[in-house]
């Protein structure tokens with residue numbers, strides 16, 4: 001029997017891409033999974049895929065009351081939350097000189113404020129001691145990347161939330177870490193950042209391991225990081241990026257700016 005059998009997992013933005021990959025992997029281990037995103041259609045499709053114990057909520061992470069209601073309903077229906085994944089995010093490449101204030105604010109609101117809303121709304125429903133939180137950031141959280149000013153700022157903020165709340169909530173037995181994925185194949189993020197075969201080739205060339213990652217690469221890291229095997233790990237940012245961040249993101253920047 002898996003150690004995740006019957007555990008309660010909540011995934012914000014868990015209806016597509018990397019976050020759905022994580023939700024799928026936990027469900028495969030027997031966890032009871034709740035997903036939340038804006039589109040009711042995407043929520044319904046994800047719940048259908050994730051099996052009989054899955055539930056879902058259509059809510060925007062920028063609305064704290066809606067987020068809190070989804071988390072409260074999860075705890076009421078499934079029990080205390082063992083694993084919280086905050087992964088909802090928005091991104092588009094845009095030069096800062098012409099980006100509107102609203103465009104910058106939209107990404108910061110979804111990524112950073114949304115992550116705070118999810119963490120804050122979850123706190124009272126987390127299993128204590130024992131819960132694990134993972135915030136999904138990106139290599140942009142510390143590697144400056146042209147045309148990604150909004151994402152770089154938002155993801156850096158999330159990693160500071162990870163570290164700060166790891167200190168605040170550690171005494172109640174809650175571990176908090178970030179995962180910073182590199183370029184992941186077949187995702188909306190990479191469709192937006194490297195939409196042409198040329199951009200994809202330049203991105204691949206920037207990765208020391210010479211390939212895009214898979215959603216399974218990220219899900220495996222999440223599975224380990226939330227398990228007792230990582231029971232003394234908190235406040236870290238785990239890069240799962242094929243080594244991309246080691247060399248900075250200069251080649252990736254060229255791909256985005258091409």
Ligand code: HXC
Nearest residue numbers: 089090091092094100102103106138182183188189190193
């Ligand atoms: C410049 C843009 C823009 C673009 C939107 N805006 N797209 N500006 N270039 N390509 C501007 C709009 O004109 C508007 O400003 C403001 O942003 C808000 O746009 P809305 O469409 O009204 O916002 P909203 O409906 O809230 O949608 C949020 C969004 C959207 C982020 C803009 O793209 C979205 O919903 N994305 C979710 C899916 C996604 O992005 N997945 C990828 C995640 S990958 P004005 O001034 O006109 O009002 C990721 C990191 C990946 O996060 C790292 C990969 C390596």
Ligand code: NAP
Nearest residue numbers: 013016017018037038039060061088089138184187188189
């Ligand atoms: P994706 O498929 O677009 O996933 C984003 C998810 O967030 C979707 O489920 C989306 O569903 C939801 N979402 C977006 N805005 C929301 C909002 N305001 N409120 C609630 N839910 C919202 O993108 P992805 O590429 O897999 O990215 C997933 C995560 O990995 C993100 O945190 C991203 O920053 C990170 N990441 C991705 C890559 C990559 O290579 N793709 C690399 C590094 C980091 P709805 O549209 O239904 O709301």
